[in-house]
Amino acid sequence: MWHPGDAIGFISCSNGLTNNDRSQEIVSSLSRKLKNDFGLETLMSDVLFLDKETQQTEAPASRAGALLSLYSDASVKAIFDLSGGDLANEILPYLDFEIIKNNLKPYFGYSDNTVIVNAIQAKTGIQNILYNPKVLVSKAEAFQTQALRDLIDQIDADWTGVFKIGDHRASKQSATVFAGGNLRCFLKLAGTPYWPELENKVLVLESAGGRYEAMCSGLAQLEQLGAFGKINGMLIGQFTQLALDDKMPAFLKVCRNYASRYGFPVWETDLIGHDDYSKPIRIG
DSSP: OOOTTOEEEEEOSSBOBOSSHHHHHHHHHHHHHHHHHHOOEEEEOTTSBOOTTTOSOOOHHHHHHHHHHHHHOTTEEEEEEOOBSSOGGGGGGGOOHHHHHTSOOOEEEOGGGHHHHHHHHHHHOOOEEEOOGGGGGSTTHHHHHHHHHHHHTTOOOOTTTTOOBTTBOOOOGGGOOEEEEEHHHHGGGTTSTTOOOOTTOEEEEEESSOOHHHHHHHHHHHHHTTGGGTOSEEEEEEEHHHHHTTOHHHHHHHHHHHHHHHTOOEEEOSSSSSSTTOOOEEEO
């Protein structure tokens, strides 16, 4: 995927990072981590943080332009999006997907950047990574260092092999193609040209916020979009608020009801979501 001396581009395609000491230290620590442990340089996008004067996220066209610059830079071998929030879908109309397609490199993002991960994959066929790069300098640093090394070495987590529901057996990991990510954010792509093809894929779903009713509504929208008639399975990650509300069993029951009606398996994992132990997963 990359080699010592290559560069990783840092960007915020969703809400810009706040201009405080904590955010600055996370970015600096991550840059040092990549240098010391992987031999990688870092290139900081000028839209990484909020505008210092207005304290607003940079304009959509500016963020899109910064992303395209990282794709066009031959020294940059991967893009780490460090943002989250609500604004990722603003940049989609400003992206030149031919530039992206002609400069193959993976984009790493999570949460609201589910939008970018899936949209770029849908428009270009480039495989991207659902992952929060900041966990590399979290309390799970050692765990995440190994997880990233495994990804680089093509040793992917066996997401589905350890799960079995009824008589359904998981397809081999090497043959599994994933789509999705954060449920709320993935659904922003519905009805747009950026919605990915779901035929024969395993749909990954997770969420940090969102009450039981909102999450069930999201599943209903997926059904109405025809997603459940196309997918080969559903991989359910962490639903943080549902777990806090003790609603996870009820939500899983709803998932399995859809699965039973459409004939696909459901698997569960604690290794996809918003906590520090969430592993990278390939999308596309």
